[in-house]
Amino acid sequence: MGGEMLRCDGLVRCYAWAIPRPTFAFQRGTHLSDLNFSHKFPRLFQRNWPQSALDKQIGDIDIDDLCREYKQLVLDAPHRGSVSKPYIVGHSGIPTSTAGSNRREEHIAIALVNMPRRWPLPNGGWFNYIDYQIPLKAKRNDQGIGKIDMIGLSDRGRIIVIELKVIGESKGISDPPPTALMEGIRYSAIVEANHDQIKSEIEQEHGLIVSDERPVVLVLAERNWWTSWLGVSAAGDWGSQFRKVADAVQGQLGLSIQFAALDNCNLIYGADGVAPRLTKVPMHYDVSLSEPAVFGAPLSV
Numbered sequence: 001m002g003g004e005m006l007r008c009d010g011l012v013r014c015y016a017w018a019i020p021r022p023t024f025a026f027q028r029g030t031h032l033s034d035l036n037f038s039h040k041f042p043r044l045f046q047r048n049w050p051q052s053a054l055d056k057q058i059g060d061i062d063i064d065d066l067c068r069e070y071k072q073l074v075l076d077a078p079h080r081g082s083v084s085k086p087y088i089v090g091h092s093g094i095p096t097s098t099a100g101s102n103r104r105e106e107h108i109a110i111a112l113v114n115m116p117r118r119w120p121l122p123n124g125g126w127f128n129y130i131d132y133q134i135p136l137k138a139k140r141n142d143q144g145i146g147k148i149d150m151i152g153l154s155d156r157g158r159i160i161v162i163e164l165k166v167i168g169e170s171k172g173i174s175d176p177p178p179t180a181l182m183e184g185i186r187y188s189a190i191v192e193a194n195h196d197q198i199k200s201e202i203e204q205e206h207g208l209i210v211s212d213e214r215p216v217v218l219v220l221a222e223r224n225w226w227t228s229w230l231g232v233s234a235a236g237d238w239g240s241q242f243r244k245v246a247d248a249v250q251g252q253l254g255l256s257i258q259f260a261a262l263d264n265c266n267l268i269y270g271a272d273g274v275a276p277r278l279t280k281v282p283m284h285y286d287v288s289l290s291e292p293a294v295f296g297a298p299l300s301v
Helices: 054-059 065-078 104-113 179-191 195-208 223-230 238-253
Strands: 127-137 147-154 160-167 217-221 256-262 284-287 294-300
Touching: 054 160, 054 179, 054 238, 065 179, 104 127, 104 147, 104 160, 147 179, 160 179, 179 195, 179 217, 179 238, 179 256, 217 223, 217 238, 223 256, 238 256
Parallel strands: 160 217, 217 256
Antiparallel strands: 127 147, 147 160, 256 284, 284 294
């Protein structure tokens, strides 16, 4: 089944594909307005992953339990539409913050979104970055619910939930890999729960066609973030376990979970009404977590 190619602002954007999302025979839950989501979904919202024996911690993840939490979160997710709040909030491409060790990730995300081009996906095809810092909370007391770093749209019109990880200005390696993976998976569940509204907003704001397929989860990080974590000897061989978990979740849920690296970014921070920018266009790479060569050749469209 195919779709019609769109052109918007002179750029070829995407194809539309009429592929229905899977459905589950779960009882729709009540929105957890008075409950911390991390209490009901402890694995999806787990943030504490000590470096020591990280491989064992990842290997001990109960895949059935993780997938059960995903399915239930789709039913219990907050809905911004219920309180007349959008997901695509009209970002200007200029940050509200200036340089700082904890904001480098945000400025890189904005710089990438500000580059209107096709970017390659590790599993084939391409995508556009659409927006950054996508809010997911419907109410202030939606505890544990954050923002999506970036979303994109593939050449098939599939929403891409992008979890971005970078090296901070202090040279810290930030969150461990399973934190990034769990964030991407749980954000995917919330996007799926609100697919119709998000689809409508993207189509109206960006002139694109969005398919009904499940989101792609893309864990995207600078090359030195990946190599730094793979170089933590106390963590053990976490890479192969990480890939196994992702493959198992894909098999059960029908998600696409992909890992990619981008060149270490030379960032010029935005400030005083000026957008952040990268001094060169970063190449994207497939990430192998079970081979001696961590990165493949640069990906191309």
